[in-house]
Amino acid sequence: MLFGSHVSTRRGYKEAARFAHQLGGRAFQYFPKNPRSLALKLSFDQQDAERCRQYCEEHGIRSIAHSAYPINIAVPDEQRAGMVASLVNDLIIAEACGSLGVVVHFGKFHNKDPLQGYKNSLQCIDEVLDRFEGKALLLLENMAGEGAEKGTAFEEHVHIRQLSRHADRIGFCLDTCHAFASGLWQEDDWAQTFERGKQLGYMQHVAAVHLNDSRYGHGARRDRHAQIGLGAIGEERFRQFLRSAWPEQLPMVLETPVTAERNHRDELELLHAWIT
Numbered sequence: 001m002l003f004g005s006h007v008s009t010r011r012g013y014k015e016a017a018r019f020a021h022q023l024g025g026r027a028f029q030y031f032p033k034n035p036r037s038l039a040l041k042l043s044f045d046q047q048d049a050e051r052c053r054q055y056c057e058e059h060g061i062r063s064i065a066h067s068a069y070p071i072n073i074a075v076p077d078e079q080r081a082g083m084v085a086s087l088v089n090d091l092i093i094a095e096a097c098g099s100l101g102v103v104v105h106f107g108k109f110h111n112k113d114p115l116q117g118y119k120n121s122l123q124c125i126d127e128v129l130d131r132f133e134g135k136a137l138l139l140l141e142n143m144a145g146e147g148a149e150k151g152t153a154f155e156e157h158v159h160i161r162q163l164s165r166h167a168d169r170i171g172f173c174l175d176t177c178h179a180f181a182s183g184l185w186q187e188d189d190w191a192q193t194f195e196r197g198k199q200l201g202y203m204q205h206v207a208a209v210h211l212n213d214s215r216y217g218h219g220a221r222r223d224r225h226a227q228i229g230l231g232a233i234g235e236e237r238f239r240q241f242l243r244s245a246w247p248e249q250l251p252m253v254l255e256t257p258v259t260a261e262r263n264h265r266d267e268l269e270l271l272h273a274w275i276t
Helices: 014-021 046-059 077-096 114-131 152-161 174-180 188-201 234-242 263-276
Strands: 002-006 028-029 063-065 101-105 137-141 172-174 206-210 252-254
Touching: 002 063, 002 174, 002 263, 014 028, 014 046, 014 263, 028 188, 028 252, 046 077, 046 152, 063 077, 063 252, 077 101, 077 114, 101 206, 114 137, 137 206, 137 263, 152 172, 152 188, 172 174, 174 206, 234 263, 252 263
Parallel strands: 002 028, 002 252, 028 063, 063 101, 101 137, 137 172, 172 206, 206 252
Antiparallel strands: none
16 A cells, blocks of 8 residues: 655645655645636646656656546536546646546536436546546546435446446545445444445455545535544544555555644554554
8 A cells, every 4th residue: 555645736746746755655646737727737847747757656656636626527518518628638637747547526416317417427437538548547536425425335436437438447536534424434344345345346446545534423424534543433443444455556645634733744654553
């Protein structure tokens, strides 16, 4: 397992990789462009991206990118063009940086016909991957269930992947806070949850993990992250989670709040202590 954290790219992609490494990480996550807008970043610094790729290769670091907050792959046809263009742009930048892929939320759809929401998500994914020919994956992230139940179940992710024209270019990003808050993570039996995910064909395609504790209890359907071991999931459940048969070189990235008393370096040290 490669532990790391989400880092800023305000000083560039290569400096983001270097900062993540200085924190003690062997993985990191970043926003390829402004996370609060669908505006494209067509003139990104390709030399800086190449330096990022080289630095990661030299130090054995794996990175993942995260799509912008306004992205919703479940929107109707007439709103899809901007989503597709933004995700293609993210994938291009991620590829240049040598990143594994781009994380995207499963999407929300508020309509009397929930099936249409799944159709919209599938169509958006396929349009994105029709336009992008690189190696970077599209990584579907499970949802916490806040405001909508869509995207909280293993089966949804597996079926979307199976139905896509580009199944081999789709992976999963498992968020621990979202899994616990949605009720997907059986409260006191992660091992059973893991086994069920394997049986359904989900765990085999987990390419990244968001390591987040939850401020709210099991099944609360609230997407609020807490520092590792200090939330409702707690230390013992995380220890059980980390004991699962995860593949080697799997990036596990913190998206937890930083305080004056405890930062990501502290949390990374704690995670390493838990697995030794």
